[in-house]
Amino acid sequence: MRLRLRYEKLGKVRFLSHRDVARVLERAVRRAGLPVAYSEGFSPHARLHFGLALSVGHESLAEYLDVDLVPSAPRPAVHEIPDLLSGCLPEGLTATAAVDLVPGTASLQESVTSSTWEFRVAGVPLAPLAAAADELLAADELPVDLTRKGKQVREDLRPLLLDLSTEATSDGVLLLVELGTKPRSVRPAEFLAVLGARCPSPGPEAAACAAARVLRTHQWITHDGVRREPIELAAPSPHAVERAS
Amino acid sequence: MTVHEGPSGAATIWDRLEPLLPRVQRPARYIGGEDGSGTPDWTQRVPGGPVAWLLSYPDTYEIGLPNQGLQILRELLNERPDAVAERAYAPWVDLEAELRAAGLPLFSVESHRPAAAFDLLAFNLSAELTYTNLLNMIDLAGVPVRSAERSAAHPLVVVGGHCTYNPEPVADFVDLVVLGDGEEVVGEITEVVRAWKAGGRDRREDVLRALCTVPGVYVPSAYEVTYEAERLVAVTPRWPEAPELVEKRTIADLAEWPYPREQLVPLTEVVHDRLNVEVFRGCTRGCRFCQAGMITRPVRERPADQVRTMVQEGLRRTGYDEVALTSLSTADFSGIAEVVGGLVDGNGQGDACGQVSVSLPSLRVDAFGVGIAAELQKGRRTGLTFAPEAGTWRMRQVINKLIREEDLYGAVEAAYSQGWRRVKLYFLTGLPTETDEDTLGIAELARNCVELGRTHQRSPSVTVSVGGFVPKPFTPFQWFGQNTVVELQRKIHxxxxxxxxxxxxxxxxxxxxxxxxxxxxxxxxxxxxxVVEEVWRRGGTFQEWSECFRLDLWEEAMAAHGLSVDWYVHRHRAEDEVLPWAHLSAGLHQDFLWQDWQDALAEVGLPDCRWTPCYDCGACTGYGIEHIVASATPPAGGSQGTGQVLPGAVPVELGRRTETVAS
Incomplete structure (x- = not known):
């Protein structure tokens, strides 16, 4: 019996690490009275399955968590769970949706293929960033040098840059970016560094990019050319419509 | 940039702090938001405004947040109609640099108000090496570090906690010191400060004089210290309000103080990250090296049913899956069997706390202690810790930790046979009269424990942890000259x-x-x-942290002020010497302590007075209070560790005999 939850992480709690959020959620699930299942063995732990990590300092409208429940135990109705859980969470962490998963549903780690991000870059004009963005989209490859297990490796970020647009805001620039997660997640900071490097130098843009306010708005599962969210609320499945009618 | 004006007119600095946080390590420790916290109501209608306390710990959030004393006081103060309390911790060096560069002050973690917006900056002093952090936090608050340079507009700097039984090294920097339990006295201090504020917050000396009359409060500036050559000869009151001897405060009955009611649950990881329920305060085992055991007497146990309620409600409210029953020696809690039985049976009582582990931070060195641990730790059994403290029976008689080798071996055997794989043993070295034979006795005990383990485990391990002994005020060893660094290093080698x-x-x-x-x-x-001030000015903060500790700063500061480390640290004191804390009292009679020191040198042990007639140390009789125990029978095994075998009932009267603390 697996439950999937969506939650937001906004405001001061954006400074919590992924590990911190995991611990907060584990306590909240217990306090909310969900009959969470425990692993067997010498040191049993609650069976919570987290999705993609969100770096310290970033906000999100779309974080996900799967929770295994004891199959036979009494439990609240699924539509009651978001409010129940939010009542046990600190300000800024809010559960916004819950669904029961069909047995055999792939895990979040396996199935999520991309995220959409809002990057708010303050105090800079649109033009240089828009030009840099065009340059990124026009490039055949975007090599980045990384140190992995002590070795220098070169990777191409271009296949993971799925979409990118820019618009001016009252105090800077808003970037809307979709970044892939397979074979690995591109961290927003990595992308912003690549973007900053294409901006005029010297200039305020690179530093402003590094200090951008980051918000994840969506996670996506793209499968056989169809893109959907890990919890779909807007379009209920035909199955559910059938039953409701 | 917007700056929000708080209801009291003090601005929160959050908007200016927030941009700094992405640049520092572990920013979660600066955001507050813990379960159970929340900003108190600053709009209370009190003439002059509510008395605002900033309860502070002079170390990082991770170390300071779990401090139960500050959590208890936070709740008690916020329950009052005339007070508000928030919390602050020492920012790590990276944030400190950012704050100073941005011209921002120390702040509270609840509403992120500047520290100087509070009436009292209160610090818990639990470790001497945090003193330089105390100065740093006062300075970061924008308050002069020396109390003599503060005006009526500045907050009062208050300290409490175990170190304040000798606050003299920080006497120049604090306005008042609280001795003993804080539960009652914080209210009395609040009332004095409230009256001062209502009266126009005039001269600073007025409020300090008034505070001198509150029992348990010591105002260092109210006393003159006289030296003859290098010797201290007298500490005498300068004002009529200041008592010649400042007595500690003691709450008579823990049952009346079921605090913290809402233990804070941090959003980021801290030490002791679990529910903590204090089962008793005080200890009468009489270990002569242990300051906590001497200054917190008498024993005041919480009723067993209250412990159970606090555990069950606490788990439900916090969502923790671990609870620690805290005290100086929890297996000595006379209600332990009842509580443990209740907790173990109570698991799965329809609440959501089915998978709870219970820990006892201090384990008694015998098979009974291990038996309790076995009952509580059904799951993972990795390591158990015991504290025999010394390697030979002779040495343990000197320090009055009367654990026999059989007790230790019984405990270790029980641990290995019941599935634990690692045993940790705590020892002190540099104890009075210690010989190399005593020191090497530590290795022998450890070796024998490993051998015992081999009969049960393929590769048993024993970790020996050795600390250098530091003599503390208000213990029988307060007259003892501490071992030198060279001598301690030789023993460790x-x-x-x-x-x-x-x-x-x-x-x-x-x-x-x-x-x-x-x-x-x-x-x-x-x-x-x-000396403390110079070490701080030269950057010597976070001296508790090995990566920050700088002995050279201390030695150079001592030399610069013409002071001898040897005279302060390594010298044995004489009976007639005026000790720097002679004008303070933890309730213990000086002649009791001196006699106990003589008994130590004669290798004579002293039984636990919970189970034997009173020998008048002064802690009960002086204040008209008593030991309060939860159960009429001592825990199984009697008062193990004091050399007593005590079958049957406890020869003490139960409950309260006298009404209140003499004050």
């Missing part, structure tokens, strides 16, 4: 060489240089004030 030759024994030790600095402050007088 001796042990290491011996331990190396045996498989299965690991050894860890505390840096003897840090032990020296701790010893300097532990029994220092006011002449160390400029």
């Amino acid at each position: 001796l042990l290491r060489e011996d331990v190396k030759r045996h498989r299965g024994v690991q050894m860890k030790w505390h840096d003897p240089r840090a032990t020296l600095a701790e010893g300097l402050l532990s029994r220092g007088d006011r002449r160390l004030g400029p």
